[in-house]
Amino acid sequence: xxxxxxxxxxxxxxxxxxxxxxxxxxxxxxxxxxxxxxxxxxxxxxxxxxxxxxxxxxxxxxxxxxxxxxxxxxxxxxxxxxxxxxxxxxxxxxxxxxxxxxxxxxxxxxxxxxxxxxxxxxxxxxxxxxxxx
Amino acid sequence: xxxxxxxxxxxxxxxxxxxxxxxxxxxxxxxxxxxxxxxxxxxxxxxxxxxxxxxxxxxxxxxxxxxxxxxxxxxxxxxxxxxxxxxxxxxxxxxxxxxxxxxxxxxxxxxxxxxxxxxxxxxxxxxx
Numbered sequence: 476x477x478x479x480x481x482x483x484x485x486x487x488x489x490x491x492x493x494x495x496x497x498x499x500x501x502x503x504x505x506x507x508x509x510x511x512x513x514x515x516x517x518x519x520x521x522x523x524x525x526x527x528x529x530x531x532x533x534x535x536x537x538x539x540x541x542x543x544x545x546x547x548x549x550x551x552x553x554x555x556x557x558x559x560x561x562x563x564x565x566x567x568x569x570x571x572x573x574x575x576x577x578x579x580x581x582x583x584x585x586x587x588x589x590x591x592x593x594x595x596x597x598x599x600x601x602x603x604x605x606x607x608x
Numbered sequence: 609x610x611x612x613x614x615x616x617x618x619x620x621x622x623x624x625x626x627x628x629x630x631x632x633x634x635x636x637x638x639x640x641x642x643x644x645x646x647x648x649x650x651x652x653x654x655x656x657x658x659x660x661x662x663x664x665x666x667x668x669x670x671x672x673x674x675x676x677x678x679x680x681x682x683x684x685x686x687x688x689x690x691x692x693x694x695x696x697x698x699x700x701x702x703x704x705x706x707x708x709x710x711x712x713x714x715x716x717x718x719x720x721x722x723x724x725x726x727x728x729x730x731x732x733x734x735x736x
Contacts, residue, residue, distance in 0.1 A: 477685070494660070496636075496637050496638075496639065497637065498637070499633050499634075499636045499637030500628065500633075500634060500637030500668065501637070502628050502633040502634075502637065503622075503626070503633040503634025503635075503636075503637050503638075503662075503665060503668075503671060503704070504630075504634070504665065504669060505623075505626070505630060506672075512680070514668065514672075514685075515671040515672075515683065516667055516668045516671050516686075517670075517674065518715075519639075519664060521638050521639050521640045521641075521664075522638070522639050523640070524639065524641065524657065538642050538643065538644065538650075538654075539650070539653060539654040541642070542690075543662075543663040543664070543690055544690060545687070545688050545689035545690050545728075546663070546664060546667045546686075546688055547658075547685070547686070547687040548667070548685070548686045548687075549627050549681060549684065549685045550681070550684060550685075552678055553681055567665055575667070577680065594695070599617075603689075606688075
């Protein structure tokens with residue numbers, strides 16, 4: 476685990492909701508119809524992986540050792556289909572704890588989604604990643 | 609929502625097993641490249657009996673149900689911890705119970721398998 480990444484901020488990337496991806500997401504939930512509105516959890520850290528913020532690579536969390544500990548969403552304003560967002564990512568903290576199987580690392584990473592047109596914070600996502608030894 | 613009080617159950621919904629096809633759709637829809645959700649051999653290599661359902665699928669189901677039962681865009685905060693793995697054939701019971709009414713409505717959230725094993729817990733904060 477790259478403990479030194481604690482406190483690191485990445486250069487922001489841009490993101491727009493994609494209706495085809497939203498439809499797939501909803502199909503995954505068992506709902507086969509075009510969503511009228513952007514699904515509330517459409518914005519997710521995984522979308523950053525192809526846009527310059529691949530946390531698994533950057534924090535050195537191999538997929539087979541990775542667990543997802545949880546997510547926190549805080550909504551401030553609705554996101555429209557035409558909204559372009561600037562996504563600001565910061566590694567809040569990385570903590571190492573001991574378990575029976577060896578050390579386990581916990582990384583909390585915050586994604587701030589700002590509407591590109593007015594820089595207003597519309598959504599904050601916290602994701603909790605876990606690396607097993 | 610105005611008549612809600614602490615202790616009221618906002619929803620308790622049984623979700624049938626998602627199955628592998630829905631896991632694949634969810635991975636595609638969230639741009640999740642992790643093979644652990646779709647590749648049996650990879651999942652077994654990571655120590656699991658079969659592929660894992662995505663934790664964010666539980667989060668997304670909570671978000672969807674909160675919209676359905678409390679109203680669109682009523683949810684201010686949704687905080688979910690994934691506490692145990694979920695597999696494609698697992699039925700889940702998602703529950704939201706009101707814990708506090710103040711300037712907002714606070715709920716405790718749980719996701720359990722049919723045998724009672726908890727797979728997620730959390731909180732939600734709703735607009736009044």
